[in-house]
Amino acid sequence: MTLLEIENLHIHLGEFYLQGISFSLEKGDYLSIIGPTGSGKTILLESIVGFWATDKGRIIVEGEDLTHELPERRRIGIVYQDYALLPHFTVFKNIAYGLKKIQKHGIKEKIKDLATSLNIGHLLHRKPDTLSGGEQQRVALARALAVEPRLLLMDEPFSALDLQTRNEARRLLKQAIQDRGTTVIHITHDLEDAWALANKIAVIKNGHLIQFGAMEEIFHRPNSQFIADFVGVNILDGQVIQSSLGMSTVRVNGFELMSRDEAPVGSRVKVAIRPENIVVLKAPPGLEYAKNILKTTLTQVVNQGNTCLLHLKSQETFIKVLVTHNALEMNAFCEGNDAYAIVRQDDVRIIPES
Ligand SMILES: Nc1ncnc2c1ncn2[C@@H]1O[C@H](COP(=O)(O)OP(=O)(O)OP(=O)(O)O)[C@@H](O)[C@H]1O
Structure with a gap:
């Protein structure tokens, strides 16, 4: 089943122009977006979540045209690089934040289950600044997953983690999204993230989508010298x-x-x-x-x-x-x-x- 369709998306932002982006994802797909710095990866992600108005094109999720829908009505979760946790709230309240708006009963149990599956069940009473980077990362992930988003977007969620913590975070993320069948778009600079998690990959350069396809295809049959060099691992x-x-x-x-x-x-x-x-x-x-x-x-x-x-x-x-x-x-x-x-x-x- 097609979950996401991006049709000919154009967004102008000052001097930057995201142009003619088209691709689609099936339910359960895991897409990694890669590309040089400043190429428009974050703008693309933020346009899907609804933070930027589109000049042209459509964003369709589960057959519903969301191009002009408010972000809070899109049911799309996002995890940022800096996690953006609320500093004065406990871990429990951080995870519950969005959930309270859409669910009244059973919140406690749901959060406990989710926190246990991400190995932060013992931290629910703590404040974010008392947590390690890896723990904060899992809280941000739990908060995004709590609302059962139909699409989960992540902007370099592991970039602040050391190698060991990153491996553990990948493992827990993989389990959590497989259990829920969540469709994911994940911006990363680390091709190991892409290899470990993704089944599809998109390469963005200067606001254009220059290749989109299965992992193997991009790595073994890059369609340009630029991509061959970029994914040169x-x-x-x-x-x-x-x-x-x-x-x-x-x-x-x-x-x-x-x-x-x-x-x-x-x-x-x-x-x-x-x-x-x-x-x-x-x-x-x-x-x-x-x-x-x-x-x-x-x-x-x-x-x-x-x-x-x-x-x-x-x-x-x-x-x-x-x-x-x-x-x-x-x-x-x-x-x-x-x-x-x-x-x-x-x-x-x-x-x-x-
Ligand atoms: N609010 C804005 N107004 C105008 N230009 C912007 C705005 N936000 C970002 N840009 C510009 O748009 C371009 C793409 O930015 P974007 O953050 O999407 O890049 P990126 O591919 O995610 O880069 P990185 O890998 O460094 O995070 C950059 O040149 C940036 O300066």
Whole structure:
């Protein structure tokens, strides 16, 4: 069932122009919006929630034209980067804030259940400034989910969280939205968020939607050089063959990569490695590097101004590595040379299959 249809949306804001945005989402879809800073991601989100008047186009939710509807009547939830919690209210009152307007009975039980599922059930009496960033983030999420929005919008909800807390927040969010079948649009700068949570992705640049589609499609068949560069993270398919004591080994096309992320043995996973986190050497590395060494061939060197992007190939695996011109010259690399790619276990990030 189609939940959201954005038809040819145009919004003028001072010098900025969001132009001709069209896409649709099915119920239960999870869309990640990515794009450079200032490209219009937040404006798009805020126009869906009803904060900006549209110059042209339509916003339709569950078949209902909401283009000119007041924000409070749209039943769309939003979670901001800074969480926007009410400082003088307890956690309970923060979560109950919007709910009280639409529900009179059973509020206490509903909030308790929701808070328990997000692991903040023990914090209901506390004020926001006594909470950690991760706890505040979950309160903001609980507040948005309490009103059972038909669409949940999130603007970089994890950006203030450290890696560990972010992983936990992703896990709880994923569970909460799966339990409710909520449709989500999530702006993120972190492609791992997109890989871990989304099934669709939209790329916005200069107020235009330049690609919209399934995750795999955008990463493996970007429709422009800009998108290819923008999503330049290496994503490899693999299977976990060992996992214990905070360390996993993933088999990827005949070689093995160790990661500090844990995942169940036997599970299919994707491994994300940022191109700038790979060290590349022409000669086999010494004993100081015992793990995560891939013998590859350098197939292409692309000059990108201050840096170079090296394309490496090992059997069926293609890896991109970002290096400085200095590093390239020191190694005297040429296309066709052997290249040993080395990556730290901390930089091999496991993304479970969703
Ligand atoms: N109220 C406003 N009036 C005029 N221009 C605005 C207004 N709000 C935002 N803009 C401009 O619109 C453009 C898009 O802003 P937006 O916040 O949507 O970008 P973004 O893609 O979310 O960026 P970031 O990733 O940095 O959060 C920017 O150039 C911004 O300066």
